[in-house]
Amino acid sequence: MTFEEKLVSTFCCAKCRGKTAVTRTIRLPGKFPPLLSFGSEEFVLLTCTLCGYTEIYSPLAFERSEQPATETKPLPHEV
Ligand SMILES: [Zn+2]
Numbered sequence: 001m002t003f004e005e006k007l008v009s010t011f012c013c014a015k016c017r018g019k020t021a022v023t024r025t026i027r028l029p030g031k032f033p034p035l036l037s038f039g040s041e042e043f044v045l046l047t048c049t050l051c052g053y054t055e056i057y058s059p060l061a062f063e064r065s066e067q068p069a070t071e072t073k074p075l076p077h078e079v
Contacts, residue, residue, distance in 0.1 A: 003062040007046050018050035025059075 001009075004023040011021040024045045047054045 003057070003059045004044055006062070007044065007057060011046060011048075013048040013051065013053055014055075015053040016048065016051045018048045020049045021046050022049055023047075 004025070007023060008021050012019060013021070024047070025042060026045060027042050042059060044057045044059055045054050046057060
């Protein structure tokens with residue numbers, strides 16, 4: 001599943017609670033302060049198809065979370 005597909009599948013519009021959205025990938029000039037850039041100039045726009053509300057995501061956050069989990073060790077039972 002791509003980053004965009006994941007965003008669309010979990011989308012819930014903050015404005016109208018719509019469940020459908022479209023994505024577009026954009027590149028912005030790298031003039032952002034470090035906190036906003038994540039070292040990348042590429043962003044994914046997620047736009048609600050009902051009201052047009054748009055959220056912006058950095059694909060790098062997804063890449064980070066997709067890194068192979070270090071050995072899925074079974075969690076100790078808490079009971
Ligand atoms: Zn909406």
